[in-house]
Amino acid sequence: MTDKPARPRKRDGTLRDSLIKVGITLLREKGPDGLSLRECAARAGVSHAAPTYHFKNLKGLSTAIAARAFSLFAQSMETSIADAPDTPRARLTAICEGYLAFAKAHRELFLFMFSGLDLDGDDPEFETASTRAYTILSEVSEPFVGPGDDPEEIELLIWSLAHGYSHLAMINKKRPRSKGNDLPTLAKILRHLELKPSDT
């Protein structure tokens, strides 16, 4: 998949992007250790060293993939918000659901971007994508910040809860859970939060 010409690619300027896509599918297929410059190259139909021209490092490719992941991540939260009623509380649960939805839809990618392996934090694409995600969270939590409150406290509360729930859900593939025995939903858990305005 994802090889458009089937003919030997000739400097059409799409290789970098193809490599990222191939890398993502590779990650999805073979897990966090399945990413490899050489196999990306092979699947993209180029020589084994071609990726190093575009990314220099495995770290470079990893960073590019993480950037793409953060972009999808932000996008997931944005569409969740767009579909929600325009009340603070509804928007709050919406981004949390968007957070979780992304994790479920792209488990390997989610684990990868939050795996703590060292990426090039100075990469501009990565920077803007992750900042975008954080900005969404910050805006949504803003109405819950009281007059004397530290905004970061509220942000971190919400972020921690959404992240913790999603991350734990992705890690525990175990635990049998026969039907009618599902994990408590994120929406239920969110109800325990004591937050300021219009809790509808």
Next chain:
Amino acid sequence: MTDKPARPRKRDGTLRDSLIKVGITLLREKGPDGLSLRECAARAGVSHAAPTYHFKNLKGLSTAIAARAFSLFAQSMETSIADAPDTPRARLTAICEGYLAFAKAHRELFLFMFSGLDLDGDDPEFETASTRAYTILSEVSEPFVGPGDDPEEIELLIWSLAHGYSHLAMINKKRPRSKGNDLPTLAKILRHLELKPSDT
């Protein structure tokens, strides 16, 4: 470090344990991708294939390390609880602090055990260690479960918050944060939880 005899080791039955320890220091030194069967072997002073006798796989070694990590993790929460006043709320904040304390003290190990790379979930050591950790959480959150409540809902709320906060803290080594500008503390965030009994 961690090589006791300096003489060539001769079937003294301690190799397996040494390899786990070396593996952990390797993880700490070189990050999540720094773990390698061959370097573990080299540092333990044995041939490169010796580890596969004890662990069979890299996955086997990884599982053994994760098991050790979960054991330390449970231990951290247990000592935190032991030092806390015997009220439900105090015990609650205690395990959360224990959770975070472990993450801070063993960042690489913490990220490793929650990295989502596939381990041998059927390994008995791993099973008991992780179950032990979960049991602690379950017991501490039990007093907050009301008569009609789902216990798992409360457990998951607390677990998510503690995990999310700790995990995010380990991942964001960035963000400048000059002094007086620290992240809100976990204790502050925990105050926003609306939970049943004696909130002292």
Next chain:
DNA sequence: CTCGTTAACTTGACACTGTAAAGTTAGCAA
């Protein structure tokens, strides 16, 4: 139309990795 330059690769090499198979050796029971 040719020339030179440069971006976008390819080729080749090296050290390192996991893993499997076969060989060796230490210690112990009979």
Next chain:
DNA sequence: TTGCTAACTTTACAGTGTCAAGTTAACGAG
């Protein structure tokens, strides 16, 4: 002493990241 088995070692092979050097396509200048 013999024989058996646990705990290794040796050898081998395919796959990996990374570097250095070679090649080729495209394109603007002359």
